[in-house]
Amino acid sequence: MISEMIKKYWPFVLVDIKMSRRVILLFEMLFWPLMSLASLGLFTLFLKVSNIGKLFIFTGAIGWTFIHFCQHAIGRGFLSEVWHDSMKQTFSSPITLKNFIIGHWLWGIIGSIIGFTVMSTFALLIFNFNLFSLGVFIPVFMLLAALCGLIIGILSVSLVLFFGMRVDFLVWSLTDMVVFISGVYYSITVFPPSAQFIIHLFPVVYVFEGIRAALMGADALRIFLNGLIIAFFWVMLGLYVIKRIEKYAKRTGFYERYG
Amino acid sequence: MLALEAENVRKSFKSYEGFFDRIFNRGKNVEALKGISLSVKEGEIFGLLGPNGAGKTTFMDIISNLILPESGTVKVFGLDVVKQGLEVRKIINLSSAYSKFYDELTVRENLEISAMYYDMKIDVEKVISLVNLEEYADKPFGDISSGNQQKVVIARSLMTNPKLLLLDELTIALDPNIAARIRKIIKKFRRENKTTILLATHNMYEAEELCDRVAVIHRGRIVACNTAANLKKLVSGEDVLEITLDKIESPSELLMARFEGAKSIIINKKNNSVVIHVDNSEKRLHGILKTLMSKKYKIKSVKLKEPTLEDVFMKLTGAKLE
Numbered sequence: 001m002i003s004e005m006i007k008k009y010w011p012f013v014l015v016d017i018k019m020s021r022r023v024i025l026l027f028e029m030l031f032w033p034l035m036s037l038a039s040l041g042l043f044t045l046f047l048k049v050s051n052i053g054k055l056f057i058f059t060g061a062i063g064w065t066f067i068h069f070c071q072h073a074i075g076r077g078f079l080s081e082v083w084h085d086s087m088k089q090t091f092s093s094p095i096t097l098k099n100f101i102i103g104h105w106l107w108g109i110i111g112s113i114i115g116f117t118v119m120s121t122f123a124l125l126i127f128n129f130n131l132f133s134l135g136v137f138i139p140v141f142m143l144l145a146a147l148c149g150l151i152i153g154i155l156s157v158s159l160v161l162f163f164g165m166r167v168d169f170l171v172w173s174l175t176d177m178v179v180f181i182s183g184v185y186y187s188i189t190v191f192p193p194s195a196q197f198i199i200h201l202f203p204v205v206y207v208f209e210g211i212r213a214a215l216m217g218a219d220a221l222r223i224f225l226n227g228l229i230i231a232f233f234w235v236m237l238g239l240y241v242i243k244r245i246e247k248y249a250k251r252t253g254f255y256e257r258y259g
Numbered sequence: 260m261l262a263l264e265a266e267n268v269r270k271s272f273k274s275y276e277g278f279f280d281r282i283f284n285r286g287k288n289v290e291a292l293k294g295i296s297l298s299v300k301e302g303e304i305f306g307l308l309g310p311n312g313a314g315k316t317t318f319m320d321i322i323s324n325l326i327l328p329e330s331g332t333v334k335v336f337g338l339d340v341v342k343q344g345l346e347v348r349k350i351i352n353l354s355s356a357y358s359k360f361y362d363e364l365t366v367r368e369n370l371e372i373s374a375m376y377y378d379m380k381i382d383v384e385k386v387i388s389l390v391n392l393e394e395y396a397d398k399p400f401g402d403i404s405s406g407n408q409q410k411v412v413i414a415r416s417l418m419t420n421p422k423l424l425l426l427d428e429l430t431i432a433l434d435p436n437i438a439a440r441i442r443k444i445i446k447k448f449r450r451e452n453k454t455t456i457l458l459a460t461h462n463m464y465e466a467e468e469l470c471d472r473v474a475v476i477h478r479g480r481i482v483a484c485n486t487a488a489n490l491k492k493l494v495s496g497e498d499v500l501e502i503t504l505d506k507i508e509s510p511s512e513l514l515m516a517r518f519e520g521a522k523s524i525i526i527n528k529k530n531n532s533v534v535i536h537v538d539n540s541e542k543r544l545h546g547i548l549k550t551l552m553s554k555k556y557k558i559k560s561v562k563l564k565e566p567t568l569e570d571v572f573m574k575l576t577g578a579k580l581e
Contacts, residue, residue, distance in 0.1 A: 011375035018364050018372075085359040089415065092323035093376035094348040163281060247327065253272050255325040256317065259358065 011095075012077060012103025013110075019080070020111075028072065029111045030118055033065040037119055041127040058129045059211045060185040062119045063145060066112040067204065068175045070149020073108025074101050075156045075171030082165060088259030097157075097246050098239055105153060109146045116142070137214040140224045141207065147231035148204045152178060154238035161242070161249040165258060183208050203231035260336060262423050262455035263299040263322065268292050268331035270317055270479075291317040293479040294331070301336075304449060304456040306470030308463065308568060310578065314479040315459035316355075319427045322457070323353045335423055349377070354416035356428035359408060362401025366392060366411050369400050370418065377419045386418040390444055406437035413441060417448055426458045430465060442468060463568035473568065477576040490571045497522060497574075498540035499564040500547065503532045505557040516554065519546035525573055531559075536574065 019025060040061050044054050077100070081087040091097075120131040134141060156171045181195075182188075182204035188196050199205050206227025214220035249255070273286030280286055292314045299305040307315045320326040321333055324344035333340045335347045360369040367383060374381040387396050390410040395403050400411065409430070416424060429445065430438035442465065449456060460466050466473050467487045474484040483490060507513065510526045518524065518535055520543040525534040533551075537543045540563055551558060564570075573579065 007375075007378055011372050014375070015361065015364075015372055018368055019361065022363055080361070084361050085357060086361065088320070088323070088325060088353065088355055089358045089360075089373070089412070090376070092325055092348060092351070092353045093373070094345055094378070095376050096345070250325065250327045253317075253320075253326055256320050259320075259325070259355065 008099045009103035009106055012100055013107045015080075016073060016077065016104060016107035016111075029069060029115050033061070033115055033119055034122060036065075037061050037122060038126070041123065041129075044127065054127070054129055055212060055215055056185055056187075058123050058127070058131065059208060059215065062116060062123065062131060063141070063207055063211055064175075064179065064184050065119060066116055066142065066145040067149045067152070067207065069112045069115055070105060070108035070146050071152040071156065071175050072171075073111060074104045074150070074153030075174075077101075077104030077107075078157045078160065079168055079171055082168075082258045085259070087255055091255055097242065101150075101154060101157060101242070105146070105150050108149055108153070109142070112146065112149070113142065131215075134211065134214050137210070137220055137224065140221075140228075141211050141214075144203065144210065144224055144227045144231060145207050147228070147235055148207055149175075151203065151231065151234045151238050154235075154242050158238075158242045158245045161245045161254055164254065178204055181205075201230070203227045203234060206230065260301060261298050261334075262301045262303065262336060263297070263305075263457060264332075264334045265298070265318075266296050266332050268295040268318065268321060268333055269329045270314075270321065270326065271329060291479055292321075292328070295476075295479070295481055296331075297474055297481060297484060299455060299457060301455055302453045303471045304458060304469050306466040306473040307457065307459040307476050308461065308466045308473050308572065309459075309476035310461050312478075313461075313476045315461075315476055316427055318476075319353065319355075319425050319457070319459050322347075322423075322425060323351065324348055350422040351425060352416040352419050352421035352423075353425040354413050354427065354429070356409065356412075356431040358412055360400045360411060360415075363399055365397050365399055366403065367396045369411065370415060373415050374418060379419060381418050383418065386414045389417065389448070390414040391440075406433050409433055409437070410441065410444075413444065417444075420452055420454070422455065424454050424456045426456060426460075428460060428462075429458060430462065438465075445469065463572070466568055475568075475572055475575055477572070477578065482575045483571070487568060490568060491566050494536065494566040494570050494574050497536050497538060497566065497570075499566055499570050500535045500537060500540055500544065501532055501562040501564055502535065502547070502551065503530065503559040503561075504551070505531065505559055507531050507533075507556075512554065516550055518550055519543055521547070523573060523577065525579060527579070534564075534570075534573070536570065 040057050044057055081090050123129040123131060152174055156174045159167050159170050181199055188199050188205055206223050210220050210223040210227060213223050270292040271288050271290040274289055275281045275286040295318055309315055317326060321328050322340055324340050324347055327341060335351060338347045340347050370383045370386060374383060387393055390413060392407060392410055395407055430441050458469060473487055473490060474481045507526060507528055510528060513526055513533055514524060520537045522536040535547060548558060
């Protein structure tokens with residue numbers, strides 16, 4: 001069963017691994033996140049930000065990079081087929097869009113784990129902020145963050161399949177739009193209660209509430225579990241919706257237009 | 260068993276202008292296929308001959324499960340392309356002249372990854388040598404010439420030894436030498452593997468050279484289907500005169516001119532020529548030249564041509580292939 005799964009997803013992971021020879025991908029995985037982390041770290045030093053303030057800033061920056069890279073791996077994988085004019089060849093092969101998305105997502109997880117490790121080590125060594133103290137919650141955080149990346153990735157590919165390449169910019173900007181409502185750098189208590197209720201219907205907020213609760217010694221497990229249940233629901237819904245949208249794309253000639 | 264059976268396949272697309280037109284499904288309907296029916300026997304090379312926009316690629320994409328037809332059925336070796344899309348994709352392979360690969364990966368890497376999609380044991384080296392690309396195997400795809408890129412695309416479609424091979428504009432935009440070499444590869448592959456091939460082309464030479472049977476497709480309809488030799492009989496009893504003039508200022512004036520015995524007239528402004536189908540060139544030539552000279556045209560050359568598939572196409576549709 002495992003070998004069957006590997007066969008399904010490995011080609012897409014392999015494409016991404018081989019493509020990572022491109023310097024720009026290394027920049028996306030390490031350079032820009034590190035530069036952003038360094039700037040924010042220096043900002044905390046300059047303003048003598050409190051420990052709680054540092055907690056919000058560093059968990060926000062590192063956690064967000066994890067989700068962002070997972071989502072980008074999916075979006076970039078899909079758009080890459082259009083940019084290389086290889087879409088027709090790829091999708092006339094006996095592969096499914098679901099396997100294609102999951103394969104690229106798996107690469108996103110690998111890249112995100114590398115990025116997380118490097119960024120957390122950097123934060124520890126330079127700014128004395130220890131994210132490794134999350135301990136057993138690290139894999140739980142990673143799983144939830146990866147699922148959030150998958151959900152946003154499915155959404156971005158769905159939008160491109162529906163509206164065409166005119167909305168390809170959403171692949172790059174969708175995660176940034178989500179930052180605003182998901183309490184990445186602040187608690188969502190800043191929003192009115194009704195808005196908080198709606199925000200809690202989406203899993204991203206649980207990533208940051210969970211990670212901060214774990215570092216502050218609060219009940220993080222409950223938050224993460226709630227987040228995972230909601231995330232699984234959204235993943236299932238996303239996979240169902242994208243199947244329908246792919247049918248729509250086949251009816252409207254998406255692959256012919258962008259093949 | 261038939262390799263391919265299509266029955267009354269229709270497809271139209273909506274063209275949307277504004278962003279919200281798509282959401283509210285307000286678009287202009289463009290009919291791409293208007294009831295295509297055909298059958299291809301196992302082992303046959305079947306050509307779809309028609310100009311750009313005739314519907315060839317749309318039909319190929321329906322067979323490849325990239326587009327869903329509006330109505331009608333398409334079966335590949337008995338499998339329905341809509342209901343059993345994944346199964347169909349396992350036994351076909353598509354080579355499109357407009358398709359490429361990842362520029363950054365080498366030729367070998369690209370083929371190896373494509374092979375993985377099919378979950379088959381594939382000897383990539385054998386495929387590379389089949390298309391004579393050994394010396395380019397380790398070069399990035401983006402660094403090799405367009406002719407060699409086209410060979411890689413073809414290699415990819417041959418490597419799975421498909422039961423039905425779809426070739427969409429096999430040699431478009433390639434220089435004649437490379438195009439001839441690619442046709443040779445396809446012929447050899449077919450001879451050795453008895454593969455059924457569906458070739459969409461607007462190149463009449465290619466259709467004549469490769470295909471056992473040819474369907475002439477125009478504006479989403481098949482207007483004739485037979486062997487190339489039998490199709491040419493449609494214009495037998497007719498001669499084709501190609502007259503090159505010094506310049507053509509007013510094509511409409513030529514179209515209006517009453518050339519004695521002319522059955523159809525095609526004007527090619529690019530090379531200032533007029534192609535006239537007549538029942539008897541010997542009898543009619545004098546009158547035609549006289550008419551042209553009376554309209555102050557200078558005649559540079561006159562050729563009597565053997566009828567080609569292009570002439571068949573012109574006769575059937577009144578349009579040119581290009």
